[in-house]
Amino acid sequence: xxxxxxxxxxxxxxxxxxxxxxxxxxxxxxxxxxxxxxxxxxxxxxxxxxxxxxxxxxxxxxxxxxxxxxxxxxxxxxxxxxxxxxxxxxxxxxxxxxxxxxxxxxxxxxxxxxxxxxxxxxxxxxxxxxxxxxxxxxxxxxxxxxxxxxxxxxxxxxxxxxxxxxxxxxxxxxxxxxxxxxxxxxxxxxxxxxxxxxxxxxxx
Numbered sequence: 006x007x008x009x010x011x012x013x014x015x016x017x018x019x020x021x022x023x024x025x026x027x028x029x030x031x032x033x034x035x036x037x038x039x040x041x042x043x044x045x046x047x048x049x050x051x052x053x054x055x056x057x058x059x060x061x062x063x064x065x066x067x068x069x070x071x072x073x074x075x076x077x078x079x080x081x082x083x084x085x086x087x088x089x090x091x092x093x094x095x096x097x098x099x100x101x102x103x104x105x106x107x108x109x110x111x112x113x114x115x116x117x118x119x120x121x122x123x124x125x126x127x128x129x130x131x132x133x134x135x136x137x138x139x140x141x142x143x144x145x146x147x148x149x150x151x152x153x154x155x156x157x158x159x160x161x162x163x164x165x166x167x168x169x170x171x172x173x174x175x176x177x178x179x180x181x182x183x184x185x186x187x188x189x190x191x192x193x194x195x196x197x198x199x200x201x202x203x204x205x206x207x208x209x
Contacts, residue, residue: 036139062099075198091187098180124173
């Protein structure tokens with residue numbers, strides 16, 4: 006009778022171990038899937054980085070300087086006033102980032118450089134968190150009963166980062182569209198002013 010009881014206890018113990026192993030393997034698989042998603046998001050972000058931000062800033066600054074040097078009217082007409090207003094809106098999105106990123110700041114109000122860093126830093130932080138969670142699950146560290154809760158929490162964060170990346174891509178496309186809409190109108194206008202002023206100088 007005693008041997009039978011020990012046998013049943015052994016079977017129960019092995020069953021519990023088997024269930025624990027299955028649950029741990031599933032948790033590790035979910036963590037691995039999230040890590041792969043983060044890597045994919047990082048690659049997507051890198052592809053959507055604006056490498057010529059300094060070039061855009063220089064173009065805008067030069068355009069403004071040329072306009073100031075060549076527009077010699079007492080008043081600004083309505084169309085030019087509207088374009089200059091749009092120019093000022095576009096200009097703020099190309100300001101040099103100062104390094105700090107405010108978590109509570111709407112991404113669509115950030116400069117392109119700062120918006121990029123918001124997503125990049127979030128993905129780097131998530132990558133570190135997932136690696137720590139993987140180590141905990143593998144080694145049985147901390148409260149094992151909460152592993153599923155931790156995994157679910159990180160899954161939600163990865164979803165949020167996916168949405169954040171999509172928001173950045175939309176923001177980038179919108180800002181670049183605004184830039185070219187303004188620049189492609191103001192640049193020919195400024196060039197025509199320069200030609201007129203050059204002609205006036207030669208006729209004097």
